Amino acid sequence: MRKIENLQLNEQGQLQHFLSIEGLNKSTLTEILDTAESFASISSQDVKKVPLLRGKTIVNLFFENSTRTRATFELAAARLSADILSMSIATSSTSKGESLLDTIHNIEAMQVDMFVVRHSLSGAAHFIAQHVAPHVSVINAGDGQHEHPTQAMLDMFTIRRAKQQFTGLRVAIVGDILHSRVARSQIQALNILGAEEVRVIAPKTLLPTDVESLGVTVYYDMQSGLKDVDVVIMLRLQKERMSSALLPSESEYFKCYGLSEDKLRLAHKDAIVMHPGPINRGVEISSKVADGPQSVILQQVNNGIAVRMAVLSMTMQHRKEHG
Numbered sequence: 001m002r003k004i005e006n007l008q009l010n011e012q013g014q015l016q017h018f019l020s021i022e023g024l025n026k027s028t029l030t031e032i033l034d035t036a037e038s039f040a041s042i043s044s045q046d047v048k049k050v051p052l053l054r055g056k057t058i059v060n061l062f063f064e065n066s067t068r069t070r071a072t073f074e075l076a077a078a079r080l081s082a083d084i085l086s087m088s089i090a091t092s093s094t095s096k097g098e099s100l101l102d103t104i105h106n107i108e109a110m111q112v113d114m115f116v117v118r119h120s121l122s123g124a125a126h127f128i129a130q131h132v133a134p135h136v137s138v139i140n141a142g143d144g145q146h147e148h149p150t151q152a153m154l155d156m157f158t159i160r161r162a163k164q165q166f167t168g169l170r171v172a173i174v175g176d177i178l179h180s181r182v183a184r185s186q187i188q189a190l191n192i193l194g195a196e197e198v199r200v201i202a203p204k205t206l207l208p209t210d211v212e213s214l215g216v217t218v219y220y221d222m223q224s225g226l227k228d229v230d231v232v233i234m235l236r237l238q239k240e241r242m243s244s245a246l247l248p249s250e251s252e253y254f255k256c257y258g259l260s261e262d263k264l265r266l267a268h269k270d271a272i273v274m275h276p277g278p279i280n281r282g283v284e285i286s287s288k289v290a291d292g293p294q295s296v297i298l299q300q301v302n303n304g305i306a307v308r309m310a311v312l313s314m315t316m317q318h319r320k321e322h323g
């Protein structure tokens with residue numbers, strides 16, 4: 001079996017699939033951000049379309065719920081003039097590789113060019129990429145607790161727009177790191193792009209045991225963890241992924257780890273506040289902060305379209321140059 005890092009890139013080093021941040025280098029990540037920048041202006045034009053992927057067929061295959069991710073992939077495909085078919089497929093946790101592959105091969109028989117996949121199992125997109133025809137690209141839209149690379153890239157895009165560069169930046173990621181595929185992708189992207197320091201702030205019960213090996217500094221309280229940071233990324237408590245009671249109560253959690261205006265004052269005075277959504281107001285973030293002047297949460301959503309346009313067009317590109 002080819003390893004993830006080899007599977008994502010073709011022989012020329014171009015993106016063929018987009019499965020994880022792990023295995024990619026700074027120049028590929030920067031190319032995604034620069035390409036997204038060139039697409040961002042299209043979204044504000046009167047005619048929000050370019051013919052880049054005309055005639056291509058993209059299938060959104062969502063085995064897990066989604067609002068923002070699915071909608072922005074649909075809009076990204078539409079703005080590139082591709083045809084997109086969105087499918088929500090309910091699945092039980094006992095669903096095995098075989099039935100997943102049957103689904104894929106049936107849709108593949110309809111001459112599609114790309115799959116955008118969200119699945120509750122870690123490694124699902126990677127598995128699919130190993131089994132599709134060589135001309136088909138696979139994009140990971142979130143696999144279990146593993147990675148959510150397009151979310152991380154839209155977050156990097158949002159950070160770069162606000163702060164211009166990654167050098168010297170201190171970033172704190174707060175909350176349910178343990179269950180978060182978003183955090184795993186963000187940590188890797190921030191380190192690859194050269195952030196000064198990536199901190200995680202969480203109670204012990206919401207941190208993976210080997211978290212330091214991801215390249216972060218661990219803090220167990222907001223008072224010390226938020227001091228002097230330039231970017232605060234809040235995460236949702238992923239209750240659906242918690243098998244046992246890992247927390248005392250929501251109000252207790254908010255008191256210790258929720259982002260209030262008071263706690264935000266510990267960060268740099270022009271720090272930005274981010275959240276991948278969906279937000280739980282009053283649980284991990286107060287409404288005043290979520291809707292306040294330092295929040296870029298809705299910009300993240302909008303940036304998701306340009307970044308997904310970049311990833312769709314770059315992965316489709318590998319074929320043109322390959323013949």
Ligand code: NCD
Binds near residue numbers: 151182235238278
């Ligand atoms: C995240 C996800 O699905 O991983 N949301 C998203 O894609 N915007 C995070 C979450 O569910 O909390």
